[in-house]
Structure formats: C-alpha cells, structure tokens
Amino acid sequence: MNLTLKIWRQKDANAKGQMVEYKVTEISEHMSFLEMMDVLNEQLVNSGDEPVAFDHDCREGICGMCSMYINGEAHGPDRGVTTCQLHMRMFKDGDTITIEPFRAAAFPVIKDLVVDRTSFERIQQAGGYISVNTSGNTQDANAIPISKHAADEAMDAATCIGCGACVATCKNSSAMLFVGAKVSQYALLPQGQVEAADRVQNMVAQMDLEGFGNCTNTGACEIECPKGISLENIARMNRELMKANLK
Amino acid sequence: MGGFFKSSIGRKVAMALSAFFLMFFLLQHFAINILSVFSPDTFNEVSHFMGTNALIQYGLQPVLIFGVVFHFVMGFILELKNKSARKISYAKNHGAANSTWTSRNMIWSGLAILAFIVLHFIDFWFPEINTKFIEGDWSGLHDGEFRYFHELQEKFLSPVRVGAYVVAFVLLMLHLLHGFTSAFQSMGATAGRKKTLQNIGKAYAIIIPLGFIVIAIYHHFNHIH
C-alpha cells in the first residue's frame, strides 16, 4: 500500500520542530509499524536526507523503548501492543498517518520522535525497590509463602514496561498509572511491607516534582497501556498514600 | 498530614471529599424540592425550617459555600496545573478512542454549572439573604402565607429560565456521570466494588438531575395563579 506520513521533525532539544510530510510506497500489510519506518529511513538515507530518529530496541513489545503517538493514540490504534507490535494491516492504502513524539513537559523531546524519559528513572530511584542487599544471605525463597492471588496480582502490576504511553495519552500528562503499578507490586507482597509508607510518599513526591499532571480518572491510560495495567493500581496507590499519612 | 494535601494525590482526595459533600447536599436539596410537586404545604414547612434554623443558616450554610468555592477553585488550579504538564499539544489527538467526552471535559461542564449557580444565586439566594439578613424578615411570610412555594412557581414561569435550568442540569448529569465514580476512585475504592459503584453512580447521575428538570417543567406547566 501507499501512505502519506506526517512526522514531527526536530533537530535537537532546543530547536523548534514542525510536522513534515513524506510518502512511502509498496508497504506490505505484514510489516510492523517500525519496519515501515525503516523503509522510510532507508529511502531518506539513499536520497541524502537525515533519517527520522525514533526510539526502538527489542521489537517484541517488552523493552518499552518505542514511543510514538500515531494518529492521535500512543502506540497507534491497536490495543495491547507497543508500536513495534503494531502491524500495517491496521491501516489502509492511501491513508495519511500522523506520527508525533510522546508529549509531556516531563518528557522533553531530544530529537524528532525521541523523548527523554529519565523522569521515570528518578521516580524509581526515589523508592521503587526493596532495600535488601544482594549478598545472597537471605532466607530461603519458600520461607515467605505468598498467596497465588497476591503473587498474580503483583505480577500483573509488575508487567509495566515503563514506556510512558500512559503519560502520553493522559490529557493531564499524569504518570499515576506508572507509579501506581510500581507501588502496587510491592504493596501486594509481604517483602514490600516494611518500607511501604516511605516508598509511596517518596515516589509520589518525586512524581510531583517532575511536573507530571494530576489524575482525573478518565481511564485513557488503562485503555492505551500496551500491557493492560489496571486503573486499580492507581486506586491502590491512593489508598497506600492515605494509609501512609494516617500513620 | 499537611503535606498530604499538597501532593497531587492529596489534592485529588480533597476534590473527592468536597465532591462527596456537594453530592450529599444535592441529594437533600432534591429531596426538599420534590416535595413541591407532591405537597406545597410540606415544601413550605421544610423550606421554612431550612431557611430559619440557626444551625443550618449559621453553621451549615457557610460550610456549603466553602465546599462549593473550594471545589471550583481547586478544580481550576488542577486544570491549570494539568494544562501546564503538556507545553506543546498534539497535532492530532484521538481522545474519543480511549475515554468518554464527559471525563475529558469536566472543566467545561463544571464551568457551565458554575454559571448556573450564579444564576441560581441571583434568583433565590440573594433575595433570601436580602430578606433575612438585610431586611431582617425571618417570618417567611408574604401576605400572611408562606412565600416559598409561591416564589418557586413564579420563577418557573419564564420558559427561558426553564430552558437554562434544563441545560444546566443536563451538564450536571454529564459532570456527575464521570464525577461520581471518579471521586470514589480517587478515594481508593477497590476493584471489587467498582462495578457496584459505577451502577450507583450512573443511577445517581441520571436520576437526580432528571428529577430537578422534571420539577422545573412540572411547575412551568402547572402554575397556579
């Protein structure tokens, strides 16, 4: 199929960017979206232009690196997928596709479609861990029985790939689904209880400091999340923070 | 605890708490208003009690005003803050793909409700304050009869006002359709209760504003001269 692409081009963090139009031809419906971008870039390199910079790595939907806003949706129109898993069969011949970087004040653009998500790193550093030394001198793994239900729920929260689609999608650029997922994973496990109060307070404080917006419960993040992280995690974070403050 | 209400989540909780309070107020307001359809006398009596009881007038009324102002001011502050969390907006954004119109436009439905409240104050509240606190007339009487029911009917004579009233309550309905469950989510309601809360929320959001609309239309067409 033949497509028209409108892509955000921006030389570097300080430059002013704009949408630029490109045409690509003979795109197979079995291609992934990023393979279509490869075709465009190969075309640009061959014609002496600078290819479009975009983040990507594993191309199997787990690393969380890819981060495009396609036709007004994070990771494009398909559900439960990252951009690398989005296939061109979701589009039609002759379509015009708008491709923008994830937009949030806390995710400044580095170049073209590449954004800086280190704000997520700092939130994790503020408390996204259990303070246990890696010496190996811990108790036997089976000495801490955990109900299957709690383990499964913690796993569901831990599935977050940190891509930032929740922030990009949210009309308020809120990071609460991301933070809620991490807070929840540890809140659901006995190992996480000791530091639970400090963890949620510190992570939320860092999240606020980074300039993410507030949650207004539109639920858009849950729908666009490639890993289906549930809104329940935000509610749990709210509970955890209230609990921490009532102590 | 002071720090809590400065945090993003604390502010959400504050919004939710003020919302609960306002929703409770709305419910009792409705309960009183609907009396006007069934029994003008009971309506008059209850209105008189509400309008003259010291606890309500000096205690709850300021709290209510504070609640309304707080909910609006906080709503605006959050909206501004949230807007500033995205400096450059998307060239193309497909919001409808992942969220409801009502959830994305709480600020607009809220503003419309605010405009209505201003109208409502001009219509009812300012004259009430004037009568009671400036003129010092706490009798509730007009020509020897309770004036409340009569005043109510008077107001609904104008089709324009009834129209504005209907529009405002439709917007309130939209505001509540998202706001009710949203408040519970902010307070950390568990997933297990989500479905029930959604159903109650829907019922509340539809029944209450619809009821107010019915009352207005009823009085418009059943005016006793």
Next chain:
Amino acid sequence: MSTLNSKVPGGPIKDKWTDYKNHIDLVNPANKRNIDIIVVGTGLAGGSAAATLAELGYNVKAFAYQDSPRRAHSIAAQGGINAAKNYQGDGDSTYRLFYDTVKGGDYRSREANVYRLAEVSANIIDQCVAQGVPFARDYGGLLDNRSFGGVLVSRTFYAKGQTGQQLLLGAYSAMNRQIARGKIEMFNRHEMLDVVKVDGKARGIIARNLVTGEIERHSAHAVVIASGGYGNVYFLSTNAMGSNATAAWKIHKKGAHFANPCYTQIHPTCIPRSGDYQSKLTLMSESLRNDGRIWVPKNMEDVMAIREGRKKPTDLSEEDRDYYLERRYPAFGNLVPRDVASRAAKERCDAGYGVNATGEAVYLDFKSAINRYGKEQAKITGISNPSEAKIYELGQALVEEKYGNLFQMYEKIVDENPYETPMMIYPATHYTMGGVWVDYNLMTSVEGLYCIGEANFSDHGANRLGASALMQGLADGYFVLPYTIGNYLSNEIRTGKISTDTKEFDEAETEVTDRINFFVNNKGTKSVDYFHKKLGKVMWDKVGMARNEKGLNEAMTEIKAIREEFWKEVKVPGEASEMNPELEKAGRVADFLELGELFAKDALMREESCGGHFREESVELDGEQKGEAKRNDNDYAFVAAWEYKGEPADAVLHKEELEFKDIELKQRSYK
C-alpha cells in the same frame, strides 16, 4: 600457539568455590570508597554486578546505550530461570544441574565454572524473591516450577512469560537503590567505543554520549564488560535492534582473547520470516514445547496443497503427519535440546517439507495438549461423559492460562488464531555461547578487564540449555564477580585516582574520533543496513545451522569483500555532534564485519560437530545414532581463544584444554 591458564583452584570440585572464597584477598570497606569500577552494559549480568559492587562500597560507573537500564535485552527472556532447589522433590541437586549443563553444552565447557554456577543457582532465587520478584506460585503459596528442554527434572522458576523482565527489574531496582545513594553513577544513552589500557591494565573507557555526540573519558581501577552477545552478526536474530558486539570486539582488539565464536544457538521456536523487509525475528518461549507437538506433513502432495492454500493443516489426519522429533528421539521427543530441535527442523525443511511460502516453517500443534488438559479438567471438575466441545473448551482455557500471552503475541504478528490452527515456527539465531575468553575469576586476558554474562565465552559450552542464560547472568553479577574482582582490587588500594589526562587516553580518544569522522565524512553510496543485511545473508547461508569447509572458506572471502566495500561505500548522514542512530549503527556493523570473519574461521578450524556448531563432514555414519552430530573429543576438547593480530584471518589460536574429571565424556543421546 600457547596454552591458557584458566586459574581454576585445586581441590575437589564441590569445594573449589568455597575454598577459593575463603582464601582470596579482600578490600577493607574504607579502601573500597577509593576504588572506581566501570560496568558496561546493564542487563542481568551488568545490572546485578553494578548493584552488588556499589553495595559493597565501590564507586561504580554504569553505562547503557538505552535510555534506562531496564531496557537491556535480558528483558526479553520469557521462559524462566533454572535453579537446583529441588522444591519438586524430583531428584534435582547441584550435581545434577552441573551434569545437565555440561552434557547439554556437549562437553565443551569448563567443569569448575559450571559447578560453581550450579552451586550458586539456588541462592539466586532466594535473592530475587527477597527483592520482590513476583515468581509464579501454586495455591499453597509456594514457588511453582516448570520443565524445560534437555533435562529430566522441573527446576525452572518463572514469572508468567516474562521471567527475564521481572529478574531484570529486580536487578534494576537494586541499581536504583544505589543510584539514589550516589554509589552508582548511571550513564544512560552512552556507548562504550574503546577500552583504555595503562601499563597493560584496563584503566578506563572512551564513551560517546548518544544524545550530544560528545566523546567522554572515564577512568577506573577495573573495567567490567557485560554487553551481551553478538547474535546480530546474522542481521536477523531474536536480539534487540541495538544489541551489538562493539564493547566485546573493542576489548578483543586491545588484547582480550575471543573464544569459540562459532558456538551460536539457533532457537527452534521462533516465528518464521515473512518477507525481505523483516527487521528482526521473534522468539516464542521454548516452554511451548512442553505441550506443543512439532510436525510436518508426511507426503509431499500435502505440503504443496498447504502451500498453495488448497489444504489446511487441520485437514491432515494423524497418519499423514510426521512428528519427526518424537519419531527420531523417542526418549525426549519434543523436549530435545535446542540445537537438536533446530537442526531437525532444518533437515525436514531442506528435504522440502516446509509448510509456508518460504519453505522454512514447521508446525507446532497444541491440539493433543488441549484434548489432554480438557479431559483432565473434566475429571477435576467432576463432569462425567463430557462432550468433545466441552473438553475442547476446558482444555483451551488451561492452555490459555499457561501460554496465553505467547498465543496472543503470535496472533498479533501472524494474524492467525493458534488455538484453531497450528502455529508455524522456524529456528532463529538467539544466543551466542562464544564470547570473550575469561579465566575462573571472569578476568579476560587483559589485567583488570572482566567480562560477564552472555558477553563472555561462558559456562554453556557449545550449547546452552533453556533457562540457563538468566541463571548465568545473575550468578556472574550477584555472586561471582563481586568476590573475584575484590581479589584483584586488593592490590589497587594504593593506586589512587586514575587520571584521564594521559597519553593513553589521548590515543584511544583520537582513534575513536577519527573513526567517527571518517563515517560522517565518507562520500559513500550505500546505507549501513545494506551491508549488515549482506553480511547476515552470508552468515546464515554459510555459517548458520549447518556448516562445511567449502562454505566456510567462501564465507571468509565474502565477508572480507563486504568489509572492504563497506569502508569505501558506506554512507552516514547527519553529524557527529548530535544524536545520530545511523552513525551508531555504522560503528556496530563495522565490528560485526570483522567478528563475522573470525566466526567463520573458528568454525572452519573446528572440524567436529558439537552443540550449536554442526559440521556436515562430522556425522555418525552408522548405528543407532546415524546422521547425528559427531563430536571429536580426542582433537577438539579445548576452548579456542583467538588473539587479535590485525586482520581477522590472521588471528592466532590459543587453546585451553578442557579436563573432565567429574563427568565422563559421552555422546549426547536423546534417543
């Protein structure tokens, strides 16, 4: 040719590691504060090492080319992690894990290292659980296990189909704790482009800031390379797009020997290639082989009918199907090790039985499993005389619970429902057992330069068992390197801060800058990918699943020619002083073009078939094992460590003879 000293401590195998730890020199806590360590790569090995070293008190500088350590490709491992816990009481033990790993590696690994790996394996699980890794549990709240190819016990721990992700996030959380404390300085979006040696010791690196293009100097008392494998030399592999061999290759050029490059694992259960635009291959967990049965049609007419769309796989009766793994290997069936399963698929497809348009696909069928589970579930739920439909429904629900995410992934990519029609799979390059040679201390042939995880030549011999990569990465990082590096650093406490303002750093930086400037200034005509794809094709065709002398000689010549063309014709748009993905790729492909040739040279030298390395000239000619790979223990029971001498073809071979004292050398039989 010289013999390498692996520095394996003496004594009985089960006491070696304990004795070693009891007798090494330690660095006291006050001195650790004055010692810097650079860790390149933040996957399971690098991430766990960085966290542990920082926790011990060293100052760690960690480097990752991604925007976060959490994105390293360890994250893509699906199936699980092995540990000799024997929670299932099915006869597992340290010795059995050791034995399985050596046997699975086709007797080409170092016994002492493997034993140590098996010994610390159980501790990894304890550690990860303490960190909050949500491993799967049974209804009693205890940890669950699954079984994996090539072994007879259930010792694999897992977290849904995302074990690698969860383990990496565990290591990442431990890193975050140290970053917050200031003990790890994290350099995201940085790529190491050379190692700096001072007086023969590794003393720092030259790195490029991938955002600004700045070239930076970083010094340290020791350098640890944990940059993963070189599977992307094939262009198409299950590796991430950015996975590269540059760090490993650069240290090779500075004196670290490169061992066994020809040992590459081709994973049997990947989604087949669909067209020339393909950028990478997607792996589906080997755990699928627990329940899936692999087959191709028995008759060529059916193959043709399926390819032309006249027949569907479900139309074929049981008699018309060739479950070739069950036929050839009755004892292990569909659970034979990866190399055996991959070659068997290639054998059938080469014989013309491939079931898709490219002729490179076989079926992985869950129908029997759904049926079996359905009947089981019917019994459990007390349904007597269940209908076929009910059985199917119950069975499908259970299969979905076990493999749901994999089935969904398959459907997203191929656009076919694998519950209704069998999946198509084909082998793809997945893991490289070869890598930088290290001794028992995990030190390379350069002093103070360490290599851990997939980047080293590792503990997997000529073939790695499933769920062992995660185990090795974490064992190296959490439990082995932190001890062995201390032994070396105990001599560095008086060294003091290392200056980057020296001629060694000047020289290394100039070399790096010159190369970058060449790329951005070269007036070439072809993109980097053009050369990478060309290299990949030669590698896959001639140095792939089956190799022979003629093909390998051709490959060496062809790769050299591609390399020469590359240096003339490569075209890199953009500038050096900005984010420039094409420039990054150019550097990586330049290194692959050298590594590929050494890879072929190593494969040519090794005139035997072992593990992932299959030489067509070396097969059993008769008996029960006819046609199977034939190892040659008399002549090739050694590690081939290559020393860099300019051109890859001129590399000099050093041998480390492998001794097997605790395991008898036997032919691997899965019959």
